[in-house]
Amino acid sequence: MKRKNPTQNSRKTSATTADWQSRDPNYTAEQGRYEDPVPSRALILETLAAHEGPLTVDDLIGHFGLSKLNQQSALEKRLGAMIRDGQLVQNRKGAFGPVAQMNAIAGVVQAHRDGFGFLIRDEGGQDVFLPPRQMRSLMNGDRALVRITGTDFKGRPEGSLVEVLERGSREVVGRMHVDQGIAYVIPDNPRVQQDLLIPQDATLGARHGQMVVAEIIAPPGNRTLPVGKVLEILGDHLAPGMEIEAAVRAHSLPNEFPDNVLAEAEAIPDTVQPAQIKGRVDLRDLPLVTIDGADSRDFDDAVYAKAMRKGPFGTGGGWTLWVAIADVAAYVLPDSPLDLEAAARGNSVYFPQRAIPMLPEKLSNGLCSLNPNVDRLCMVCEMRVKPDGSVAKSTFYEAVMRSQARLIYEDVAAILADPSGPEASKVPHVVPHLQALEQLFQALFKSREARGAIDFDTNETKIVFGTDRKIERIVPIKRNIAHRIIEECMVAANVESAKRVAKMKIAAPYRVHEKPDAMKVQALREFLTERGLKLGGSDRPETEDYAAMLARTKGRPDQPLIQTVMLRSLMQARYSAENLGHFGLALTHYSHFTSPIRRYPDLLLHRALKHLIHKKAPKDFIYTVDSIEKSGAHCSMTERRADEATRDVATWLKCEYMSHRVGEEYDGLVAGIAPFGLFVELSGLYVEGLIHVSQLKNDYYKFEARHHRLIGERSGMAYNLGDAVRVKVVRVNLDERKIDLELIQLKSSGSRSSKVQGSDTESRALPSNKKKRRSR
Template sequence: GFRLLVAIADVSHYVNVGSALDREGFNRATSVYFPGRVLPMLPEVLSNGLCSLNPAVDRLCLCADMLINNEGHIAKFRFFEGVMKSAARLTYDTVAKVLVDQDAEARAAHAHLLEPLETLHGVYKVLRSARERRGAIDFDTVETKIVFGEGRKIEAIVPYERNDAHKIIEECMIAANVAAGRFVADHKIPALYRVHDRPTAEKITDLRAMLAEKGLSLGGGDQPSPKDFNALLSQVQGRADFLTIQTMILRSLKQAVYSPDNLGHFGLAHEFYAHFTSPIRRYPDLMVHRAIRHLLRTGAPDRFPYNHDEMVIIGEHCSNNERRADEATRDATDWLKCEFMLDKVGEVFEGRVASVLGFGLFVELKDFFVEGLLHITALTKDYYHFDPVTLSLRGERSGRVYALNDAITVRVARVDLDERKIDFVLPDDDEALSESSGDARSEPRDDQESDEDDAAKKKRKPRRRRRKKPAGDAPAGDDDENADSDDDGSDTSSAPESEPGAGEESRK
């Protein structure tokens, strides 16, 4: 087997309970990641200084020390306080070149690190195998990053691909989080778990109805397990409607939240899970560190300065602020994307139907990963009915169907910076184009009912995008520069999270 140590900067040493730092950290609850900018939960003197594990510098840390057997299970674990000195600051791309590409130049430049890196890759492989056997749900989603040019104008919006270097960090962080969850549960100390509850019976019924329309079924009876969801995803892999089915599954799942009542993590298929790896940017992680330090120093949960009821309030506050931060990031990103599209009004693009609602289609452009609305009134050649079961619009006379992930060609009709909205029409609808493009920054249209407008705004909330969107050659494990699905990997708004990155406070 392997011995895996995940050392996380000891933020709780510097942020004392009830201090001004603690109060402000609780108020913010999370760092907020905008394209090209971060609003940190705690001051940069901590995040980029005392709690940043820079190479060749002594730093206080809290360490998860785990024995991983060849089956990928945590056979034993312990936590301890310590001082660490990071051996090197590596980027994801560099590690991928060394381990995956076997690049001779990269391997020669890091010859002194080859043995520990190869061993770490071995740890990842057994952890990954255990994840697959456990049945943790894996979604095949595309993340994007914004590339800025001069004057902070968007130069391009490009897809971002994760390599094995990212996955190594992710699996190691998940292992540390599992150990933290088990540790606080074993000692019965009030703490915040990262809870991802199983889907409701109503959601499962709705999902099965939609799957039946496609000749598919979900196993597991009244309480399908993550393995049942994964089996379904494997079954439909390669189908033309794979993305549609994946979206249906995503929408059937609950959001992950913070709670002192451990209900397990359904998406990751873990009984115990607590966020431990990023206390510099997530207040729940800081609370878990405090619980662990208290146990290490006193040996019992007695006199811990928090009780269960207080943890309920803290968990709800942190969960709400996490969603608020996601919304703020989304709003800023949407505005930048609208600005990017301003000079493209009248142009025609290929796209796919990203969502179907009663008032129209949200279409994602293939070239730019930008979403806009093709309102139902822009489908001028027929009268369309919305089918909530198949998530489609069907023409009354023609029988023409628009469904999730259908390929579609659209013309950009209108861009509204104030409302952060982009409107599309069909390519041959010149009349609608001339009406819409008269004032690209005008007030919202009168032809859209207020309830439809509210629904459109609601739609713009994520289906569950990861909080973290790493930059191209960002330092491995450096979340504060790269900030998602849970969440975390998750955490789309309802998707289970992975644990991408470890925060700049972590190094193996």
């Protein structure tokens, strides 16, 4: 770079250069790091903000009087780093200015399979919509600067690309295609919108149709596709388990433990040592049991409830509830290889017939898992529960336990339904304790209902495999009384742990679920009004208003539809260092205490509780509010990442399942509506497909987002959420994970009328005669 004589610039700005060191708030720190310090980021930003306009690197060198070449070079590198971090923008003339003053916003790009994308702002706030033309040179995960240019048809801010700050993932997983001598990879991740061109000398010998991992060696441009080279051949496209291998790599899921992590785990004794028990409460004679799914291998929690006698005049009563949780913190020490790896993973990921654990198997399925009839270290929340289901008091302590039985949900439900039946005869010693747990649950559930917690009736499914890992069927998961018992016991322990750390003012992660956005509430109100319903509360309804609405809709034919729309109006739960409460559960305090084997925030909370148990001052805790907030944001991201990966796998498997059913007809319900068509769930199959808007005959159809419907422009024919339809499977695309359906018949409408007069159109879909889906 050709630079002017800095002394010339110095003469121009001599009045402001002599004392930059005294004005720099970080100068002392810079002195400790560099022999010849340069202005800190803070001073650079302050200087640029105070100036009339952008300044070039020469202007800044002159302004600060940096006469040494190494200082000039260091300043130039710092400016480059500030651009990459989204603090500065450099204009076409090479001058620098603060992002805010240059009308630019920094963030991470999130691409959509249909060509558009969003910029997730670094500082938070409403996402910026990026139309397809702005996404041509961007890829999912890129950090970029955009400028707001207006609003889209939904009222969202719309932006244009200013600069790519940093490219995201350099690897792409996809299917190799060779067409007329040209090789390219079709990405498996639907968020990666562009195909990847592969030069002939960079295919690694991959054949047409094989799944590969490729590295991007040249990013996309406005008129060019990205170019890459094959790094790894995964195998044939339809090989058993390939969908998981692809999802692991497509979503950058850490799936192999480094050698130092495995070495640390292997060095831990296989059994609980006498020295570890010293100072702990001995609960080995307490009849604690674990209750989990039949496929579970890591057992985080064990429970036991004891009914208390009533005193004179009807006083007393209730129960003492012990919730014992695996003491992962006794083995995973802060900043150890095990800890750093667990923090990076954030959580375990569960795929059909395969899990990627947060901790090595020796800990996750062995030493930390509360397996039956072996000593295990645990953290205990002991609660005194009153007859009305409220918790009178609680205490936390470290203990050693021995699970009396490993029970599964279905067997516990059978035992409670028939205490003298065959299942009960297998474990007669725990039957009275299970009955006490059921009585306790009834009290806890009444307390839940009294505070107005939302109780959505969600439909979860399970994929049942046959030989060669081919799907035999997809079945619904039915929640029974045993599921509800464990859920309420865990919620009680989570609440008490959150109250404990909040009272002691120690930095710890909370599980927060904020109130719904006002705009989404308004849209929900309009939707409900159409169905003769009114949501209570004002613009900011309370949880009890949602619960009351759900109660009023029970028994209605459109109840599933109403529940779906209500669920979509809610915020997504996340982790935060600030206690913001949990809207869905109607709780002022909530955290995650009960699953430290598979969730990193639970481990952080255990460390905070241990700090308090050992009578240490909260201010001396190893974590700060800022570090907890940062970790919480990361774990919220890894949670979403795991959800996306497992959803991708489930979708791929369902597409593969339906690929053998092309041409068959099914009944279904409209489960989602978009400008481009209707998403239909096929009855009995629990699979979703799309009726493209072009398949809706003899009219121009328009999308009304507020009313969740498509409207025929001439006929007034309306397709609504909840409509019963008859469809035919016409196409299955495994690469795009799409199932295309053709409408055979509209059997019945989920709305009060299938025809609408005077509809208020928000956007226009393609004409029919032209070619052309929260966590507690």
